Every structure is written in C-alpha cells, then in structure tokens.
Amino acid sequence: MAVIHRTSLVPGKTDLVAAWLPGRQWYRGTVPRLRKAGGFRLDDPDGAVGIEFLLLLDDSTPEPQLYQVPLTYRGAPLPGAENALLGTAEHGTLGRRWIYDATRDPVAVAAVLDLLAGRTAAQAQNDSDTVDSSVVVAGVELVSAGGESGVAVDGDTHTDVPIGTAAVRFHRLPAAHQPGTRGSVIAPHTPDSGPVRTVELVSVLGS
Template sequence: MSGEALIYDAELSPKKEDIAGRYAGIVTLFGSYRLVDPDDVVGIEVLVGSDLDGRTVQLPLTYRPEEIDPECTLTDMEHSVLGRRWVSNALGDPVAVAQFIRTILEGDDGATRSDGVPAALDIRGSGSEGKVDVRDVELFEVTRQRAVGTVNIDGNVRSFQLILPHLLRRLNSTGVDANTARLHLIGWLPSMPEKQRVLAELSLRT
C-alpha cells in the first residue's frame, strides 16, 4: 500500500477543476489518484477526467510549500489551511518521479485518502520486486508527459525514462501490448476492473 494521503477540508483558489481545464483540457473532472511522499512534504496527485472529445485524460501534479523549479510550475494556489502552495508538473518533481518508479517496481497500489473518498481509478504497478529503495532522482529532460534521468535503486544508479501519457489508452484484454513497456502502471474504474488503462510506462537501463 502506498500509504494514506492526508486530505484537508479546505477552500482552494484556483480550484482543481480550473487547473484541470486550463492545463489538460479537462471539461469533466472525475477525481484523482494519489501517491504519498514518505517525508510528508510534497502532495502527489493525478487528476483524471474527460476532454471535449470524451477521451479519458490525466494531469499529474505536485503541491509544495515552496517552488521547486519555475520551468515546471503551472500555478500557485491559495489553500485555506496550508497557505500558499506551488502546483507543478509532477514529472519535473524528483519526489513524485521516485514514487512513481517505486510504485511500478514494487507492484504497489495507490494511496488511500484520509477523508474516505475513493480514488477515481484503482491503480497497480506491474513489478514484483518487493520492497525497493528508490532515491536520488536526477532529471535531465522533462516534458508534460516524459521524464528522463538517473535514479538510485537499491544502491545501483540506473538511467530511466518515465512516461505518463496525457491520453489514457486501454490495455488489451490479455494484459500484453507490444507497444506497452514491461514496467508500467495500470488503472481501472473500481466498477470495471476488466477495462484497464495504461497510466505510466517505465524503462530502465544500467
């Protein structure tokens, strides 16, 4: 289990619906799925919704009390409990990237919410390595859908490429797709577990 995300009863400005619409073209926000920063500093959330064409899309975000990288900052946000927060592209945040990699490698699932609200999607990594130590992410290239860099996994520095596609395409019925990385994160509606979608793909090199 990826842990529990602490959710506050707070007013947000701008609202998440506004951020989802402005930066991902989301017209109907379904909700989100979350991962947890072990140090409890960075909020890691992926908004999920549909665009004007009815396609399911996602927007990976992090929330921090201080700006991490102006090039990855989307906007600042006023949080009525936590104060000013910086909202960034999660692929440009080393903490979020480390948690996506860990979740995929461990075959872990998403975080629960402290308020009991279910995630928009249930998620699961494809790995089976058990507990892994993922740290020291260095980012060399970042876009809205891709991060390239190096990461320390159990004491070994590996090169990686992590892709979080904007458009969520379906995983075929056998769970095997020639265009899908062996290491990936999948998600599905709790009511329709048979309709799995690819949320992230991970490639590792020595």
C-alpha cells in the first residue's frame, strides 16, 4: 500500500501542472488558476513509483473547467520519457522527485489495467493504506500485444493508450458516465456548489 508522507513538495503539484497545461492539445483555458477537486491513488506493486490521479478545477474560463491529470512520482528519470516530464520537485522526505504525465508511464498504465481487471483497488488520495470506495470500476480484462502498451496519443478531450486491439481512454475533460461503457473508472469530484458529482475518468475502447 502507498504511504502518504505529510510533508512539503517544492514546487507544488498544482504549480507544476499549471506551467504544463497550456501546451496540451486538450487545454481550454488561458493562464491556469487551479484548485483541487478530487482524485485518488494507485499502488505500484514494487513500491517505487507514486501514482496519483488529480482532479483540478481551472478558474481561468468563464465557467470553471474540470481536468483530469494523472501523475507519477519517481526517484530517478524515466528513460525515454523526456516529453512526458512535467518537472522535478523537492520532497521533504524522499528528496528529488521526477514528475511525469502518467499516461506515458508504463508503471501507471499497468496499474490502470490491474484496476480495470479487479486485481487492485483505488487508494485514498490523502490517507495511507486506505481503499477509496468512492471510486467505482466497471471491470474488464485487457491483454496487450506482446505484454506492452502502445504510445499514448492526445486528442481534443482525451488521451488514448493502445492496448493490443483496444485502447484505454483517459478523459482529460471528465464528464458524466455513459451507461453501457465497456470497462470504466468513475470517481467523485467536488464542484463549487451543490452535491458531489461523479465523472468518468477512464473508459475502454475497442475489443
């Protein structure tokens, strides 16, 4: 289980994401003004890579826009992933961390496949060793060709990661869940007012 260290991270996650967002194809704002609106974590079986799904509201648009930004935290650079690097930060306990777009990190993609297959469970974002039961998974088993995922491709609203003849879609602009989706991950987020709402973060395309 992931251990949550209650310590400093400099620069902070939202600062790194705010500097990175404007270059994304799916970004809708101008100069990001971000605040946390939810999320969860997944475990790396080897305990080496932190995996976190961030839900962030951006107030730079007339109506706040919700974004999904999954990140990985590593103790050393990920070879060949320079284009996926948001930056580095100093962790008060673990030292320097290299922070990546998780859709380009094979450890994170494998963890999502395990989540979809029911081999693991979502973990609370802010508490150690705690399952997040608010994250709902419609399970499906995916086996990639050669055991490896393909290269992530960004669209106007999403990022797709090929898995054999299928693809895992990360909804960068999460919206309401569509019933009947084959394989999905649904999680709550906290809007400005009113009740907590659920949105679809991940879905499976193809067979």
